[in-house]
Amino acid sequence: MRGTKMLRQIQFWLLAALASVLMAGCGEEYVVLNPKGPVGQTQYDLIMISIILCSIIVVPVIVLTIFIVFRYRDKPGNKAPYKPEWAHNAKMEVVWWAIPIIIVGLLSYYTVRDTYALKESPNKEAEPLVVQVTSLDWKWLFTYPEQGIATVNHLEIPVGVPVKFQISADAPMNSFWVPELGGQVYAMAGMTTELYLQADEPGEYDGRGANFTGEGFAHMEFKVVAKPQEEFEAWVKEVKGTTPALTKEGYEELQKPGLADVMTFSSFPEGLFEEIVSKYSHGHPIKTSDASSQSETQKASAAEEALSTQELHQAHAQ
């Protein structure tokens, strides 16, 4: 039948197209498949494991489907066996309950292993650099608490050193994503999420917001510049020496909805990030030891201690 032949041809081309799309993944623009640091590498490895394990089912199923559809087509003179009542075979059914169970078991093992691994710093030897990330409408504010500087829509990090991002928002929820370095995590007002990334090669990497925040969302892009430690320190020094300070008023201006260019600031109000987080944690029992009394000092210290959602969770659980 003409229809079958066409179907086969079409399927062939579709598979060929799929394969070429996957193979084209070697190109530099496939940022997820060209990781530049250990976190992205772990995720890349997991992606490859999953593609291989899934192919064990997908490829034979497609090939077998094409074969069956062709062989058992309704055509006069088709000599293939026809058994209209054959509808049960315990052995075969056990086999195809077992195959997906085994594959899912394997995938689960790798998933759980890496889930726990990525909660920790990828590089235990080096002390991580802390960067605080705030998602605003519609720009990113980065504050470096140890260096005392701040930037907008631009991030510089040293190569080979893990970076511990503490992420929050002073706007609707966003997601902080630098695909070449590793996966994303949400930026949520009133709490802090934590993400470790590390760049192993110097370079410029694209970062963006990955969760829709409204009108200016598509423009929340930033560059991450990874450079050797000395150059990074030189950059910090330069920022400290040559750029204006971010004031309270400056921040309030920045927080208003709108787009922003790249900015650098030699300093920022102390505890700005903690203040942003605690601004929305009003009413949340962050510190449960004495939740009923809500003096100002307690609230502030509570906010400081709420710097990871895990802690927040434990607090909720108690």
Add this chain to the structure above:
Amino acid sequence: MWESLKEFASTFFVTGDPLIYGSDVAIVLTLAAIVFVLTKYKKWGWLWREWLTTVDHKKIGIMYLISALLMLFRGGVDALLMRAQLAFPNLEFLDSNHYNEIFTTHGTIMILFMAMPLLFALFNWVVPLQIGARDVAFPFLNAVSFWLFFFGALLFNISFVIGGSPDAGWLSYPPLSEEPFSMGPGQNFWIWGIQISGIGSLMTGINFIVTILKMRAPGMTLMKMPMFTWSVLSSCIMIIIAFPVLTVTIALLYLDRFLGAHFFTLDGGGNPMMYINLIWMWGHPEVYIVVVPAFGIYSDVVATFSRKKLFGYASMVAAVMSIAIVSYFTWGHHFFTMGTGAGVIAFFAVATMLIAIPTGVKVFNWMFTMFRGRISFKLPMLWTIAFIPCFVIGGATGVMLSMAPADYQYHNSYFLIGHFHQTLIGGVVFGYLAGMYYWWPKLFGFKLNEKLGQWAFWFWNIGFYVCFMPQYALGFMGMTRRYYTYGWDYGWETLNLVSTIGAFLMGIGFLFQVWQILYSIKNMEKEKDTTGDPWDGRTLEWSIPSPAPFYNFAVIPKVKDVDDWWRIKQEKANGTYKEEPVVLEPIHMPKNSGIPFVMAVFWFIAGFGFVWEWSWMAIIGMIGVFACMWARSFVYNDEYYVSVDEVRRIEASYGRVY
């Protein structure tokens, strides 16, 4: 006075966009044409008696189908507008706000106002016929469900010319969907459109569970139910557990917006993340609610067109029912990136992967139903065969997404977009189209043209792969969903253009289907189904004439096998069939009622009042709703009997003599 009127009109009507003005004109012209035709041919009475007041599950099914196809058109146009905007970098065809409205309505319409009514169309067409029943358990409630859906959808749809469309995404995550980030009535339209139709969906779920459990023909034990009916049962169990969550969640969201409550707000102790949890407790079962019945359709179609019994029936039953249970434990995989502890993430990741096991088993069973069968490539079977490779790839990418650490890279990227369109189109839409082609002759008495259907099939399928395969690659390139524009810097332009071309190919496929339906209606004599069994079917619906008489079965059958009609045909062929003496009896049927329609109109009025926060209007509407319930409570005479002579006369008109 004049000034304030002008000001009101400028917020009430959406202005300033040529696309909108075009739509305004189109809407007015269409309405005028409908009124003109109805008046000219004196069809107002016919419309009221035969359609607006009907409680016949088949007619309700047809109305669901028409609504769903209209919504498929609207959602499809939305999709093409988006793809047009993304065809090249830095295009200024749509601005950010307009684009945000369009992707929000596209998603909402496709899931809630296209997939759900198409699903309910098939429930209504098929379930009573397959189980040997004369209607659903609660025919009046069934009509209420339909009209609530209809007016909910209408309320949602008018938002683009009146008041402005919602633009916070199809699930309206707060705080973005809260004030001050989303002012104006747009979000309220989203809430109330879904709220009103959602109540209808919940009642449909209840109705069909009772129908399946209580109304089966004698002899049809649970394990003799056709596979589609099993899948509907599974789907309805999910509906009655999931939809109340939706109702409560968006009611709380509305309280935030209307009364200034603080359930999900940023400040005042609100917790937006709680909304995200709740909405996905509905949202994830929802995707299984729509896909599991498609599995049922494939099962029935693959057996019929392979002329062979469904392989592994018991396995299939176990698979659909286990999906119904496990579907409640996977919602967390929609936000692995929320930063919860590793234990929570691992739980949801593994629970999600477990779904792949029963689904994989089903695929093998479909393949081995075809194995040693005789496959004919009629339209329903073409869509089923196309479904298998498509869904296997979509399922595999779903498993890839469920691996949480890798998901940190896929989340909210075009990889995700590729995945869920592949499962929702390749799984759900292909399945519903297979079902529509398969059961169409039973409802309308003629088949749809094969040739035009094949054109549609190839355009849809080729278009599908051209559109969505590049999106996986774009995901690997780091392209995020909901971008209304992008630059030249990332190498995204080529694949985006390819994807847009694919989307338009699918659009052409849809046009072929419209042509196919119109052509087949015009030439219905040519493809007339005179036997009631055009596909050499296996289950009870094919034992009655086409189009099915309003009472379905002149005599309620006694069932002995899963494929009972196939058994009877086999026995007749080899001479072992024992004719049982048939005694026609008067048939007990429900009376039509206008109350469901009127009640839904009041819901619409109330909804419109809530949307604009005009309390007086909402109150009037709600009073009307309760008045309708009150009126219905005193209708004692809501049933009648069809006489034996009448039944005999109708059956004789089909050439069946009793």
